[in-house]
Amino acid sequence: MSTNPLLQDWAGPHGLPPFADIAAAHFQPAFDLALAEHRAEIDAIAGQADAPSFANTLAAFDASGRRLTRLEHLFYTLAASATSPELQAVQRAMAAPLADHGSAVYMHQGLFGRVEALFEQRDQLGLTAEQRRLLERVHLDFLRAGARLAPAARERYAAIMARLAELNTRFAQNVLASESGYQLRLTTAAELVGLPDFVRAAARQAAIDRGLEEGVHVITLSRSLIVPFLSFSARRDLREQAWRAWVGRGDDTGDTDNREICREILELRAEQARLHGHACYADYALEDTMARSQAAVMGLLERVWHPALAAQAREREAVLGAMAAAGVTHELQAWDWRFYAEQAKRARFELDEAEVKPYFSLDRMVAAMFDCASRLFGLQFKARPDLVGYHADVRAYEVLDADGSLRGLFLQDNFARPTKRSGAWMNAMRNQSRALGATPIILNNNNFARGAAGEPTLLSFDDVRTLFHEFGHGLHGLLSSVEHERLAGTQVLRDFVELPSQLYEHWMAEPQVLKKFARHWQTDEPLPDALLAKLQAARQFGQGYETLRYTASALVDMAAHALPAAPADVVAFERETLSRWGLPAEVGLNHRLTHFQHLFSSAGYAAGYYVYLWAEVLDCDAFDAFVEAGNVFDAAVAARLRECIYSAGNSREPGEAFRAFRGRDPVVEPMLKDRGLLPA
Known part of the structure; x- marks a missing residue:
């Protein structure tokens, strides 16, 4: 038997990998074997003599590549959360081979022929709703990966995808090096x-x-x-x-310069879109979304942009007032905004973040997010300190349903460190699948600044929102209840995936939650009513600024991916786009192109950063269902939410899923109201 721990059975609790035994050198030989195994499985499915059926083609394809899937989940978890120079070298070496394998699978003409034959007969096959959804999604996966292209075009398409994988890896590693350095x-x-x-x-x-x-x-x-x-x-x-x-991350002349990498990625994506018959990458990307078109996306962004400009102008007057009160005469710059906005908030609302933060210790806020999940969905969380993760910061919890049955394993990694990429995210180390007998293993990563030794980590209100947001994604993975892995958890359309996460944020600010869990870390005093009132009064202060920062990033994303070819200078293009939209200089962007990992570490959010706003329309309207019921933990509404949204994965079309929960299509007004952007 091989001594490579990646090639042995993972016999630990819940099938967790033997993290302590794994070295970077183990991955490449393990991948070589797993890729060969998967290729053989694909050839066998495609080459069987029996006519294609759901069981021998679709279900078999969904169940194939188990070793490879397991390796990829582990590898990308470590690469994002606990990397090393050795692991980064493997990541660079494997980027193109893994992309080549994906192209070979989804361009496999024998397998595609069987999938297409089933797709053409779908009305006569007597499929369940979930089986039909799987067939439709897998067929579309093949089409979007280039399966119908002519042979020469398929060859070029595969080369593009391999080069993009290399560039995505370099981009992400450059951002990490810039940040950690x-x-x-x-x-x-x-x-x-x-x-x-x-x-x-x-x-x-x-x-x-x-x-x-x-x-x-x-x-x-x-x-x-x-x-x-x-x-x-x-x-x-x-x-x-x-x-x-x-x-300035990524916008430099050193080893972490991402400018040319961005330009080449945009150029290759434009060519990818042309091979599919689209004028630009945005059209290709949006074809498989709820929005469907640039016009729909831009309509939403424009509806928010102008009220946000007006709100930020009002906030600017308050900031300038704080500067005048401090006796400063210099021009307002981007590095001044947060400092004087904090002083303006303190003066207007008598609210000081230094006064608020002692009530928001990380441990209590984790308890709050678990308690909300228990009240909404009946879940129980059992700490498992004996389970060893990939880093000492990782905490493990068994998740049980109300009847005591195992729902899955939840891992949480909360602290920033030099070997971990920035931001916050959820990923699945194992997706749920009844057909495979798989319970999910779900990981949340945050990047909170660790408290001093012997003292708790204290969170800002924004940090608490991030904590709940990522756990909303986590619940989407944990509550998944589908037959087939391809449809499990968060594998939904990109502008729907942020609904469960953003919706869960609403509970973190509920007074009954705060009164129970927001307690002073030294005195155990609950958050005073007066301080809670100040927090609520100040909730929309700064929303103009924050909305512009987000929306400007989404506008730059759409503009860059709407081009038929990459701009010669991505920094100049970004600057010109912001000037055209009239973004005030002191506001800036959430993400500049040269460190915009949503766009360039993968294609996941390319021409898709708008999705947070799109999903906010959904989440504000969805939360109103609880408000209308008169109880934010209403059992009937929560049961419907679990069934239609959190458990359904991609087993139903997202618009249909939302209507099943809400009884109608979403409306935009609750989102505008929540951000304070409705006209007075």
Whole structure:
């Protein structure tokens, strides 16, 4: 038997990999074997003498490649969450071969012929609704991967996909190197002026994590550290340094320069779209979405853009007022906004984040998100500290249904570190499938700034929202109840996938949740009513600024992918696009193109960053169903939500799923109201 742990049975609890035994060198030989096995399985399915049937073709295809799927889930988890130079080298080496394999599978003419024959007979096959959905989705997967192209076009298409995989990998590794390589060291009392205790504690812990000497504090490019620094540091020169490093990731002349990589990715995507007969990549990408067209996307973005501009102009007056009150006369710049907006909020609402944050310890907020899932869906969460993850930060929980049956395993990895990519995300280490007898293993990653030794990690209100958001994705994976893996969990249309996550955010701000779980970490005092009232009053302050930052990023994404060919200079294109839309200079973008991982680490959100706003229309309208019931934990509404949205995966068309839950199509007004963008 092989000594490679990746090629042995994973006999640990819940089938978890033997993380401690795995080395980067184990992956390439394991992939070589798994790829060969899968190719043989595909050839066998395609070459069988029996006429195609759902069982011998669709179900067999869905069940194929088990070793490869298991390896890929593990490999990409480690590459994102606990990477190393050795693992990155394997990632670069395997990018093209894995892409080539995907092309070979979905361009396999024998297999595609069987799938197409079933698709053409779909009305006569007596399929269940889920079986028909699987057939339709798999058939479309083949078409979108180029199965119907002429032989020469298929060859070129496969080459494009292999090159894109290499570029996506380089892009992501460059962003990680840029982020992990940056440290703003604060070594004197003068450099710490204005920073509350919680920011100082997190900055000191970041220095300790990097092995730096006593007395040094470090600001990294982790959002949970740099945003508080920009909000509280009285040192304008240091704010500017940090801000420029944050927005400049990938836009440089060194080893982490992503400008040419972005340009080449856009060029290859435009060619990919042309091979499919589309004028631009946006048209190709949107063909398989709820939106369907650029016009629908732009209609939504424009509906939000102009009210957000007006709201930000009002917020700007408050920010300028705070600057005047402080006696400063310099021009308002992007690195000033958060600092003076925080002062304006403090003056207007008598609300200080340093006063709020002690009530939001990470452990209590995790308990809150579990409690909401228990009240809504009857789930129970059993801590399993004995289960060993890929890093000491990983916490494991068995998830049980109300009847005590096992629903799945939930892993949570909450802290920022140099070996972990930025942002927050959910991924499945194993998808649910009744046909395969598979319960899900779901992982949430966050990048919170760790609290000082012996003290809890304290979260901002925005951090708590992120925690609940990712757990909403997690519930989408955990509650999945489908027969076939291809339809499980979050494998839905991109502009539907953010509905379960964003919807779950609503419960984190509910007064009854906050009163129970938001307790001062030192005194155990519950969040005072007066402070809760201030939080609610200030909830929409800054929404103009935040809405513009998000929407501007979505507009740049759509503009770049609507081109028939890549721009010669992506930075100049970005600047010209923002100028055309009139984005105020002090606002900026959530993500500039050169570090926009949603777009360039994979194609997942390419021409698709709009989806958060699209799903927000759905989630605000969906939450109103609970409001209308008079109880945000109404049992009947929650049962319908679980059945129609969280458990259905991709087993039903998303518009149909929403109508089954809500009784009608979504309306946009609840979203505009929630953001404070309805006309007065």
